[in-house]
Amino acid sequence: MTNALKSGWLSTGPQAAEFEMEFASRVSASHAVALNSCTAGMHLALLALGIGPGDEVIVPTMTFCASANVVVHAGARPVLVDVGETLNIDVDAARAAVTPRTKAILPVHYAGQPCDLEEIYEVAAENDLVVIEDAAHAVGAKYRGLDIGSDQLSASFPDLRRVTAFSFYATKNITTGEGGMVSLSSADLAERVRLLALHGMSLSAWNRYNAGGSWRYDVPVPGFKYNMSDIQAAIGREQLKKLSKLQQQRSQIAERYDHAFADLEGVSLPARDPQSLHAFHLYVLRIHSEQQIERDGFILGMRERNIGTSVHFPPVHLHSFYRQEYGYNAGDLPVAEQASEQIVSLPLFACMSSEDTEDVITAVRALVKPDGRG
Numbered sequence: 001m002t003n004a005l006k007s008g009w010l011s012t013g014p015q016a017a018e019f020e021m022e023f024a025s026r027v028s029a030s031h032a033v034a035l036n037s038c039t040a041g042m043h044l045a046l047l048a049l050g051i052g053p054g055d056e057v058i059v060p061t062m063t064f065c066a067s068a069n070v071v072v073h074a075g076a077r078p079v080l081v082d083v084g085e086t087l088n089i090d091v092d093a094a095r096a097a098v099t100p101r102t103k104a105i106l107p108v109h110y111a112g113q114p115c116d117l118e119e120i121y122e123v124a125a126e127n128d129l130v131v132i133e134d135a136a137h138a139v140g141a142k143y144r145g146l147d148i149g150s151d152q153l154s155a156s157f158p159d160l161r162r163v164t165a166f167s168f169y170a171t172k173n174i175t176t177g178e179g180g181m182v183s184l185s186s187a188d189l190a191e192r193v194r195l196l197a198l199h200g201m202s203l204s205a206w207n208r209y210n211a212g213g214s215w216r217y218d219v220p221v222p223g224f225k226y227n228m229s230d231i232q233a234a235i236g237r238e239q240l241k242k243l244s245k246l247q248q249q250r251s252q253i254a255e256r257y258d259h260a261f262a263d264l265e266g267v268s269l270p271a272r273d274p275q276s277l278h279a280f281h282l283y284v285l286r287i288h289s290e291q292q293i294e295r296d297g298f299i300l301g302m303r304e305r306n307i308g309t310s311v312h313f314p315p316v317h318l319h320s321f322y323r324q325e326y327g328y329n330a331g332d333l334p335v336a337e338q339a340s341e342q343i344v345s346l347p348l349f350a351c352m353s354s355e356d357t358e359d360v361i362t363a364v365r366a367l368v369k370p371d372g373r374g
């Protein structure tokens with residue numbers, strides 16, 4: 001951080017370049033491009049992959065609105081599909097949603113639990129689609145032993161074009177305040193994203209002011225202002241060093257919750273896929289309202305006990321823009337709709353003390369009982 005300030009490079013410069021190399025190496029990707037958000041990463045991935053008006057992109061409805069908004073910004077149509085019981089995209093629903101206009105699938109690694117990537121890549125390969133992974137929750141997660149974002153994940157699909165977008169927003173597993181990164185295997189695509197991230201200028205400022213550089217640049221395409229600053233990158237480099245430790249702390253808290261809530265009636269614990277390493281960005285309980293307490297009552301009860309919880313997420317297809325623009329209605333995507341009435345995210349931060357965790361457990365157990373008589 002002090003290095004970044006002393007260097008005089010406050011905007012994109014050497015720290016961002018180092019952060020990109022270190023991040024790419026951490027997730028085993030050939031390339032990474034640092035940006036000012038995950039949203040920017042998904043938007044630029046769509047544009048760099050040539051997706052635009054007339055195209056359709058398949059997106060799960062159980063996600064943050066950004067995953068679908070970027071498709072709208074690219075001029076394409078988001079085709080929202082249901083999720084399975086893990087709350088990750090229902091791959092059969094995705095397969096069924098493919099039309100001749102479908103160009104991409106944008107799966108979300110919900111809560112930090114990897115989607116079934118093998119099946120998703122298969123659908124993509126069969127239908128000549130690109131894959132843009134929303135890995136906002138999934139830095140540090142692994143699928144079948146490989147890091148989310150790794151080139152190797154799609155080794156059995158050598159022609160598949162794929163970009164993974166990570167978030168370093170304030171609440172995410174590692175943070176730069178605001179920030180994001182894309183990882184990818186293709187050098188050409190990485191260059192395209194880089195170009196679009198800084199006004200479409202064909203040489204970044206760093207290159208321009210380098211010895212032997214020139215003031216000349218061209219704008220072959222009108223780009224965006226999506227670059228990451230060196231101040232953010234310096235923070236990101238320190239965060240990345242701590243990722244394994246932070247990851248371990250999150251898993252320990254999640255395990256403690258699992259253990260503490262295993263005997264409760266009317267509550268389901270987060271699904272865990274044995275072939276994956278969960279990043280535990282979120283710890284999501286499902287409250288079966290018909291059994292002891294309604295979900296909204298649970299949230300209020302937690303608040304009365306001074307514990308803030310949240311709902312991730314209200315389904316995208318029920319937001320007014322998506323209803324009005326694309327005609328979605330309640331009942332269209334029933335698994336996500338039912339889940340959205342049951343889910344509640346408990347506090348989960350790497351820096352939570354043992355007492356904080358115990359307070360959450362005590363509050364939950366005061367509201368929901370093992371014997372079903374609340």
Ligand SMILES: *Cc1c(COP(=O)(O)O)cnc(C)c1O
Nearest residue numbers: 037038039064066136167168169
């Ligand atoms: C936080 C989040 C994003 C957006 O990340 P930003 O870095 O804030 O753009 C996208 N998708 C999901 C699922 C998220 O939770």
